[in-house]
Amino acid sequence: MSDEFEYNKLCICTNLRGGDILPSCGKVGSKELADALEQGLKDMKLPYEFQRLHCMGKCHLGPTMRLSPGGPFIMGAKLSDVAHILNLLKDGNFDQLAQEFPLKESA
Template sequence: MRPAELSFPRLVLVCGNIREDGTESCGAKGGAELHRALKEAVRVVHPEIRVSKSGCLGNCTSGPSVTIMPDGVWLGDVTVNDVPKIVNYLGGHLAALDVPEDKQCCGGGCCKMP
């Protein structure tokens, strides 16, 4: 079986998970609002990029979390105020996220928005 070709260059996942037991989760910390704001902003500027709500990304204590694929960028503590930075990053302005080098992600780690 071959992997399917994606019809979009990037996929942005916004965690919207709400834990049933009431413990800390991205959805309870504004994940749904973040998803709506990011989806609207990206749709206007970069309609070729897909923004989707996801289940748990495994970073609840630093949520809401956002993952940008295939870039491998993981972000935590993201708010609607960070949406313009993310939109600029998606437009090729790599410095737009302004994530310090020592907090850049690899291997599923998480960068916190400054």
């Protein structure tokens, strides 16, 4: 992966599975994370489309985000990480973002 590759979309799963019984991104704060990221992208005028998705198939590892097209997953971020994530996106530090919030399991 190279920091020179251009991503234009940040996707986040906000799924709440099984009536809040099964592991899911929604159960571990992805809705609040999505709200903060979406507002931060607007406030900083960053050129990323923001998309909330129903599922990315990694509910047990969430919150799950991914840069698109074809970019890295960004896993396990918390609300307190939003400013840092936005700064990494602003600076185009995609490799660092993927290293700090890695996909720890292939699924």
